Amino acid sequence: MVGTLAAAELCESLGTPTVLGGVSWERYAIDPHPGPWPLQQILDLIELSPPTRRAALTDGRARAPNQTRFAESRLAAHLGQPILLVDVCGGPADCAEAIVSAADSLRCDLVIYLDVGGDAIADGTEPGLASPLCDAVMLAAARLASPEVATLATVFGAGCDGELTIRELLGRIAVIAESGAWLGTRSLSAAGARRIETAAAAAPTEASLLAARAALGSFGATPIRDGARQVDLTPLAALSFWFDPLVAYERVTPLAAAVEPAGDLEAARAILADRGLRTELDYERNRANSA
Numbered sequence: 001m002v003g004t005l006a007a008a009e010l011c012e013s014l015g016t017p018t019v020l021g022g023v024s025w026e027r028y029a030i031d032p033h034p035g036p037w038p039l040q041q042i043l044d045l046i047e048l049s050p051p052t053r054r055a056a057l058t059d060g061r062a063r064a065p066n067q068t069r070f071a072e073s074r075l076a077a078h079l080g081q082p083i084l085l086v087d088v089c090g091g092p093a094d095c096a097e098a099i100v101s102a103a104d105s106l107r108c109d110l111v112i113y114l115d116v117g118g119d120a121i122a123d124g125t126e127p128g129l130a131s132p133l134c135d136a137v138m139l140a141a142a143r144l145a146s147p148e149v150a151t152l153a154t155v156f157g158a159g160c161d162g163e164l165t166i167r168e169l170l171g172r173i174a175v176i177a178e179s180g181a182w183l184g185t186r187s188l189s190a191a192g193a194r195r196i197e198t199a200a201a202a203a204p205t206e207a208s209l210l211a212a213r214a215a216l217g218s219f220g221a222t223p224i225r226d227g228a229r230q231v232d233l234t235p236l237a238a239l240s241f242w243f244d245p246l247v248a249y250e251r252v253t254p255l256a257a258a259v260e261p262a263g264d265l266e267a268a269r270a271i272l273a274d275r276g277l278r279t280e281l282d283y284e285r286n287r288a289n290s291a
Contacts, residue, residue, distance in 0.1 A: 001071035001083075002199045003116035003208035006156045006240055009192040011112075019106050021084030022072045024064075025134060029225075030204070031068040032291065034284035036134075036265070039087040041065050046082060048105040054090055054098035057082040071203040078202035088137050091264040095141035100148040113142050113153040113245060116207045117161030118169040120153075121176065123254055124277055128163045128229075132255050133279035137268050139256035142245050152183070153245040157211030158236040162229030166236060172252065173241055181248035188215040188238045214238045 001022040008018045025036035039045065039054055044061040056062075060077030062085060063069045076083040084106070086098050103111055115121070120135035142151050155173075159166050176182045188196075193215035200209040206224045214237035222231045243252070250257050255272065262268035269281050 001075055001208075002196055002203050002205045003156050003211065004114050005196050005199060006188050006192065006208075006211070007112050007114050007154055009189065009195070010186055010240070019082070019084060019108060020072075020075065020079075021086060021102070022070070023088050023134060023138070024070060024085050025088060026064075026068060026070060028284045028287055030071070031064060031066070032288065033064060033066060033068070034288045035281050036088050037064050038089050039085070042070075042085070045085065048102060050101075050105065052098050052101035052105075054087040054094050055102040056085055058085055071205070074203035075199060078199055086138075088134055089265050091262045091268055092137050092140035092144055092260050093263075095137060096144035099141060099145045103145075103149045108149070110150045110152065111142070111145065113138060113151070114240075115153075115155050116157040116211065117163055118155045118158055118172065119161060119163040121155060121172045121248075121252055122164060122168075123172070124272075124275055126164050126168050128165065128168075129277070130163050130283065131161075131280035132272060132277055133259075133265070133269055133281055136253070136255040136259045136272065137262070137265065139245055139249075139253050140260040140262075143249055143256070143260065146246055151245055152242060153248070154240045154242045156188075156240045157207055157214075158234075158239065158241075160207040160210040160214075160231055160233070160237050162207075162224050162231050166232055166234065170236075176241070176243045176248055176252050179248055179251050181243045181245070181252060183242040183244060185242065186240050188212065188240070190216060193238070211237045 004020045011018045045056040058073045062073045072083040193212040196212035222233045259268035
């Protein structure tokens with residue numbers, strides 16, 4: 001969620017106002033509930049006008065039934081502006097409908113899909129890939145929503161989630177370039193990095209914070225996830241790689257293409273499981289069952 005500020009910085013530098021958004025799914029370290037929360041169960045949301053089943057706003061008060069405050073709520077309170085929450089429980093088609101409705105309600109003519117770390121452009125062969133499910137569903141939703149609202153995608157904080165190695169990530173960027181989908185690369189400014197550092201104090205994050213620190217000169221091996229993973233922090237982490245997700249769709253984001261027909265998140269998880277992939281939902285359920 002905090003990483004969206006990297007894209008917002010670019011938009012704002014061009015004089016373009018933004019509405020930030022994220023999904024109703026917190027990391028297990030923050031929320032012990034496995035998986036996302038359905039929008040209907042979330043407390044103190046602000047309905048869009050007209051209301052839509054799978055998206056709403058938080059002004060800082062929205063929380064899960066177990067009282068966990070979403071990163072979106074924490075950041076909304078920090079920034080003093082509403083943030084969009086998208087419910088991914090329904091799968092790509094429902095997410096696309098929610099995105100189109102939200103864009104119309106909020107008078108947005110462009111939707112930017114941002115991933116911190118780079119696992120969103122994985123092809124599934126990477127040994128460290130651990131959280132492909134939500135990314136795949138949202139990129140599939142991007143394609144389904146694209147006839148109604150313009151679409152861009154960006155990867156920020158190369159390798160900062162500890163999933164893809166820098167070499168694997170650059171290999172995927174090369175495929176993006178070869179496909180004709182690469183649109184350009186931009187570095188986070190020092191001021192933008194400090195803004196992310198401040199935001200990370202309000203809405204805790206490891207990956208986005210590392211990207212900001214890379215922009216301020218941090219370098220080298222850095223443990224994350226309580227030492228379970230290690231990030232090779234380089235200046236590449238300060239860059240945002242921009243691409244057209246529609247041009248890249250089949251070749252660069254094959255996991256998104258695979259889950260597009262899924263009727264809900266569980267069906268999308270099953271599709272990836274059939275490919276031999278363990279997802280963040282599997283991880284969280286295992287943790288919850290062993291607790």
